[in-house]
Amino acid sequence: MADVAEGGPPAEPQARHIIYCGVCTLPPEYCEFGGTTKKCEEWLKESHPDMHERLYSEEALNANLSSLSVSARERAAKDAAKKEAKAALAETRDAERKAAAKVQIKRVERNKRKYVTVISGLEAHGLDNKKLAKELGKKFATGSSVTKSPTGSEEITVQGDVSDDLFEWLVEVHGKVPEENIELIEDKKKKGSS
Numbered sequence: 001m002a003d004v005a006e007g008g009p010p011a012e013p014q015a016r017h018i019i020y021c022g023v024c025t026l027p028p029e030y031c032e033f034g035g036t037t038k039k040c041e042e043w044l045k046e047s048h049p050d051m052h053e054r055l056y057s058e059e060a061l062n063a064n065l066s067s068l069s070v071s072a073r074e075r076a077a078k079d080a081a082k083k084e085a086k087a088a089l090a091e092t093r094d095a096e097r098k099a100a101a102k103v104q105i106k107r108v109e110r111n112k113r114k115y116v117t118v119i120s121g122l123e124a125h126g127l128d129n130k131k132l133a134k135e136l137g138k139k140f141a142t143g144s145s146v147t148k149s150p151t152g153s154e155e156i157t158v159q160g161d162v163s164d165d166l167f168e169w170l171v172e173v174h175g176k177v178p179e180e181n182i183e184l185i186e187d188k189k190k191k192g193s194s
């Protein structure tokens, strides 16, 4: 007589499919090494609350930490801190670059009483020179095209002196460039002899 229940019910599978983090693409168990831990945790909480509960409960965190050797833990923490600092720095730099990016509206005298207005620096504010050149040509019913500056960067040359209107238009209509970033410049033609 044997009441052996060989091969009882199989253990419940732990996970039916593999989940990868929607932020750092690592399996969520490894998010802490990705440098975006905070965002990763938020993502997991939203997308897989069960797994979040399992991985981020205090118990789980303690167990996880004690399974790593001290030096590995220190290394991982340092790496994560470095990555996080790097990301923060890049974000700050980008914001600073944008805040400092000047747009110039320059009135240039081409011939006697003939002017063109040259506007440069728009692309740093996420504006498209080609599109704006077209828009400006229509608005002022004049020639307007994307040209290359002497230094090789793009600018828009509009026929005629429209610098004041252009300034207002840029601030009011487009509103992407802060007023204090716009410089109005007058470039008087230098006369060879006078």
Ligand SMILES: [Zn+2]
Pocket (backbone or CB within 6 Å): 021, 022, 023, 024, 025, 026, 028, 030, 031, 034, 036, 040, 041
């Ligand atoms: Zn992650």
